[in-house]
Amino acid sequence: MSAPTEESHEPNFALLVLPESTPASIYGLYEVFQSVGRDWEILTGEKPTGGRIRARIVAKDGTPPPSRFGVSITPHEGLGNPDVVIVSDLAFPPDWDPRGQWPAEAAWLRERYAAGAMICSVCTGTVMLAEAGLLDGHTVTTHWAIVELMKRYYPSVELAPQRILTPSGEGGRIVTSGGASAWADLALHLVARFSSGTEAVRAAKIFLLGDHSEGQLPFAGARRPQRHDDAVVAEVQSWIADNYRTENPVAVMARRSGLSPRTFARRFRAATGYAPIDYVQTLRIEEAKQLLETEKSAVDAIAFDVGYEDPNSFRRLFKRMVGVTPARYRQRFARIAAPAGDS
Structure with missing residues (x-):
């Protein structure tokens, strides 16, 4: 059928x-x-x-x-x-x-x-x-x-x-x-x-x-962004959504906002609930999770694809935010994305 x-x-x-x-x-x-x-x-x-x-x-x-x-x-x-x-x-x-x-x-x-x-x-x-x-x-x-x-x-x-x-x-x-x-x-x-x-x-x-043995973190997704009416922050969010791989992204975000780094960080947190660096890391890690679920690329290549030049730093951050290593995450979820019997 x-x-x-x-x-x-x-x-x-x-x-x-x-x-x-x-x-x-x-x-x-x-x-x-x-x-x-x-x-x-x-x-x-x-x-x-x-x-x-x-x-x-x-x-x-x-x-x-x-x-x-x-x-x-x-x-x-x-x-x-x-x-x-x-x-x-x-x-x-x-x-x-x-x-x-x-x-x-x-x-x-x-x-x-x-x-x-x-x-x-x-x-x-x-x-x-x-x-x-x-x-x-x-x-x-x-x-x-x-x-x-x-x-x-x-x-x-x-x-x-x-x-x-x-x-x-x-x-x-x-x-x-x-x-x-x-x-x-x-x-x-x-x-x-x-x-x-x-x-x-x-x-x-x-x-x-x-498997629940590794706790709830591996199951968690990024929380829904809170609504706000700060047009400056909204423009930066729109830009970083497509440019999270950029080197030193928070500095670039602050420059694009036209605000001082300190003022930008304060306004960004007030509008989104995230510190700018946490927001960028969340975007990167969520993209890495999707690649691990659906792609067969090496973990080092995925780290580079989402903006990390040092794969060991990526692995440490991923483990801290997701609760498991990238390899273990792939093992848990890639099989779910492919129906049984599919190659």
Whole structure:
């Protein structure tokens, strides 16, 4: 399938509710998808780099199914014709027999897949895809606790439970994910595929999706510039946005303002909330972060590209401001920007 990423088409994602569905992943996925192309601009002022995603919670007949989990999940609408269907994790005992369950929903999944849609699962939701007959002959992942159940009832499915995310099928249109928290990996994969890699990284930063062992700094973006009516400072901000690589940028900014360095520094901080040097360093480091996320250039080359002649000084500043080294930052976020299965 050619993923519907054209600017003229806002992809429709359906989060399928079944009696066994658990609410955490459904609502988590819904919130992430709704944020794409919207929340990062609200937080930082940076424009979207990809399209929005229309996410809806759906169920047969558009009504809440009886919940075996104890929490009712209210759908927006009936099954419809989405571009992507996601079956979240399902709560059932390990000795449960899933055969013959969900006949209407299973038929709908087969119909949507035949029409070119992408079909995805979270955790034990893999069982639903297997029951629909979509996984025969494919390599998929699922929660380790139901491996034996899958082998018993769906022996034609190739299991790879050591994996977290596994695209398979024609054009990678079947995507399975491992444990219940793997909904986050699936969400970022789909955002990168249907919006943009940059939007996927932004979603990871907004919701702090990923490794938390190094704290919150690696996820943080530059705060949204505060509004002001100082025309002199605004002109300097406009200039430095395109010229942050300039040598001794603060001195040049002060000269362009026509003010003494001391007066300029005071007015700039009053207008923006930043000292001039902190503002320039923030611009440079944010640009370096984007290059590390999307480019394969060496760290030394990126340091030079954003205005630092001494790569060691750049590394020290980056670690102080971001909390990790440039190499570690790239390791964390470059894989998010490229959907799984992409080279």
